[in-house]
Amino acid sequence: MLQVLRDHIIEDMTTILEEWGCAAATTTDPIEINEYTDAGKGLLATPIAFQLASELGRPPADIAADLADAFRDRGPIEGIDTIETAGGYINFHIDETFTTQTLERILDEGSEYGVVEGTGTSALFEFSSPNIAKPLHIGHLRNTVLGDVLGNVLAARGYDLVRDNHIGDWGVQFGHLLYEFEQAEDTERFEAEPIDYLLELYQRYGRHETELEESGREADVEQLRDTGREYFAALESGDAELRALWERFSDASRSRFDATYDRLGVDFDTWHGESFYVTESWTSQIRETAIDNGIAIETDDGAYVVPIYDDDLTNVEDPEQADVRTDADIDLDEDDGDYEAFVITKRDGTTTYGTRDLATIAYRVEQGYDELLYVVGSEQREYFQQLFAAARKLGYTDIQFTHVDYGLIDLPEGSMSTRAGRLITAEDVLDRVRENARSVVEENDLTLDEETADEIADGVALGTVRFENIAKRRTKNTTFDTEQATSLEGDTGPYVQYAATRAWNILHEADTDVSEPSAVADQPFNEFDHQLAVRLARYPLVLERCEERYDPAPLAQYLLDLARTFNKFYHENRVLDAEQSRERRLVLVAATVEMFETAFEITGIPMLKRM
Numbered sequence: 001m002l003q004v005l006r007d008h009i010i011e012d013m014t015t016i017l018e019e020w021g022c023a024a025a026t027t028t029d030p031i032e033i034n035e036y037t038d039a040g041k042g043l044l045a046t047p048i049a050f051q052l053a054s055e056l057g058r059p060p061a062d063i064a065a066d067l068a069d070a071f072r073d074r075g076p077i078e079g080i081d082t083i084e085t086a087g088g089y090i091n092f093h094i095d096e097t098f099t100t101q102t103l104e105r106i107l108d109e110g111s112e113y114g115v116v117e118g119t120g121t122s123a124l125f126e127f128s129s130p131n132i133a134k135p136l137h138i139g140h141l142r143n144t145v146l147g148d149v150l151g152n153v154l155a156a157r158g159y160d161l162v163r164d165n166h167i168g169d170w171g172v173q174f175g176h177l178l179y180e181f182e183q184a185e186d187t188e189r190f191e192a193e194p195i196d197y198l199l200e201l202y203q204r205y206g207r208h209e210t211e212l213e214e215s216g217r218e219a220d221v222e223q224l225r226d227t228g229r230e231y232f233a234a235l236e237s238g239d240a241e242l243r244a245l246w247e248r249f250s251d252a253s254r255s256r257f258d259a260t261y262d263r264l265g266v267d268f269d270t271w272h273g274e275s276f277y278v279t280e281s282w283t284s285q286i287r288e289t290a291i292d293n294g295i296a297i298e299t300d301d302g303a304y305v306v307p308i309y310d311d312d313l314t315n316v317e318d319p320e321q322a323d324v325r326t327d328a329d330i331d332l333d334e335d336d337g338d339y340e341a342f343v344i345t346k347r348d349g350t351t352t353y354g355t356r357d358l359a360t361i362a363y364r365v366e367q368g369y370d371e372l373l374y375v376v377g378s379e380q381r382e383y384f385q386q387l388f389a390a391a392r393k394l395g396y397t398d399i400q401f402t403h404v405d406y407g408l409i410d411l412p413e414g415s416m417s418t419r420a421g422r423l424i425t426a427e428d429v430l431d432r433v434r435e436n437a438r439s440v441v442e443e444n445d446l447t448l449d450e451e452t453a454d455e456i457a458d459g460v461a462l463g464t465v466r467f468e469n470i471a472k473r474r475t476k477n478t479t480f481d482t483e484q485a486t487s488l489e490g491d492t493g494p495y496v497q498y499a500a501t502r503a504w505n506i507l508h509e510a511d512t513d514v515s516e517p518s519a520v521a522d523q524p525f526n527e528f529d530h531q532l533a534v535r536l537a538r539y540p541l542v543l544e545r546c547e548e549r550y551d552p553a554p555l556a557q558y559l560l561d562l563a564r565t566f567n568k569f570y571h572e573n574r575v576l577d578a579e580q581s582r583e584r585r586l587v588l589v590a591a592t593v594e595m596f597e598t599a600f601e602i603t604g605i606p607m608l609k610r611m
């Protein structure tokens with residue numbers, strides 16, 4: 001595979017640089033080899049000459065030329081045809097044998113292509129994690145799709161993952177909610193539309209609070225908040241009635257969540273909500289450890305906090321000092337030794353979000369994971385830095401913590417809805433996309449009957465939602481333009497699906513044996529065939545990149561590139577009626593179909609036989 005080729009080149013490069021006595025050969029930085037796929041550059045290209053320019057005091061192009069010579073002097077590399085330079089770049093072109101082997105592999109291995117054997121990394125992979133008593137919103141939609149696809153990528157890269165939905169089902173907000181619920185006592189309404197009703201109660205509490213604040217009734221505001229706190233304290237200390245009510249909230253939420261996850265085709269291994277760690281006493285254990293060992297200090301009003309100093313956080317930037325992988329800048333106040341208080345017990349003795357997260361870590365560490373991955377929005381970045389710092393203080397230093405953060409997502413008219421206090425639910429977005437998909441399908445093929453059109457529309461809708469939520473670099477904010485995202489033209493899921501459908505149909509129309517790529521290896525390929533073959537060879541490196549970045553975006557971009565290249569190949573070449581390379585081209589089409597299927601399995605985009 002291409003990785004093997006790349007690693008071979010890197011090894012040779014290291015040897016050459018050692019012979020030259022270059023420092024670059026001995027640094028820990030990997031020598032960079034990128035796969036470029038445009039016609040002008042090689043399949044594997046290295047910018048190393050640019051990095052060496054200052055050390056050697058020579059222009060990159062000269063260094064590249066000498067390096068290329070040194071490579072040629074070492075004799076042929078299996079799989080590499082020619083070595084050329086382009087400016088300071090050295091390009092390695094793959095040969096026909098390698099291409100044929102790649103096609104063979106893809107056809108033989110199917111969905112195993114690009115999959116690596118277990119690396120032994122066992123990880124708890126937390127994603128989605130919505131809060132009960134509310135519907136999933138558009139942010140959870142991004143989280144859920146991004147998390148699901150990244151989970152699949154990591155599994156393909158050999159991780160042993162447990163997917164956990166860390167439900168937000170505990171906290172003082174449920175004290176407020178329970179209070180409002182008892183006040184209103186509209187059981188009928190709750191039975192009929194539990195989540196909408198609970199959401200209303202939430203909003204009612206918020207309005208109530210704002211009204212009191214705005215009319216300057218400070219004491220009443222405090223009183224209202226105290227009541228909520230009391231309810232929560234009672235719930236946490238095991239009040240049976242409140243617990244029973246809370247369970248009804250929780251169950252109603254679970255069925256509503258399930259319905260949305262079903263539509264998205266997402267599954268979890270475990271659903272440990274925050275409440276689990278309270279009920280199972282992990283929170284009390286954490287509190288004891290922190291207090292008994294003097295890691296938490298008591299504040300004037302009787303709360304306990306773990307002080308987090310700037311130094312505790314700045315260690316995070318240095319992977320040698322802390323097992324935290326982060327590409328985020330740390331921008332907390334560089335104050336004079338002041339600390340941020342990570343609260344683990346409030347003055348009334350109740351737990352916080354942070355207590356429950358520390359307890360969750362204690363539990364997960366005991367389960368023996370190597371790594372804990374948290375797919376959670378960027379707005380909680382500072383919180384997670386503090387959480388991980390607090391966890392290290394508690395002695396959890398052997399486990400790697402990773403906050404896989406992602407940017408905000410909105411509809412084009414999103415900010416307006418937020419101002420109006422309207423929640424954009426995941427269901428709304430899914431409905432909207434489904435509706436658009438239905439008209440796109442209908443317009444595309446007027447001969448479809450209702451049932452078939454519906455079925456295809458479901459597939460297109462899912463393709464749209466999944467593609468759109470992973471297409472942008474995860475840390476970027478994005479706008480989900482449901483109209484545009486469903487279009488068959490443009491950088492969209494349906495565009496990719498359509499290319500795959502076309503490839504599938506060509507293959508099936510051909511009715512030709514494609515199982516022996518080597519038997520037709522002497523049929524010539526032109527540049528369009530080669531361009532497509534190169535894409536197929538790239539795939540394992542794309543997965544590798546996704547893992548490095550904890551981001552499925554490169555895979556989405558890869559799919560677009562594959563779709564475009566396939567369309568170009570089909571536009572420029574004769575395939576079914578080709579005069580001389582028909583069989584080999586069909587092998588290429590078969591491998592492309594296989595490739596789409598493999599990548600679709602990971603991204604959860606449906607493969608449609610008709611569109």
Ligand code: ARG
Binds near residue numbers: 129
């Ligand atoms: N429930 C939270 C929310 O919807 C996200 C939970 C993130 N995970 C965690 N371990 N804190 O914002």
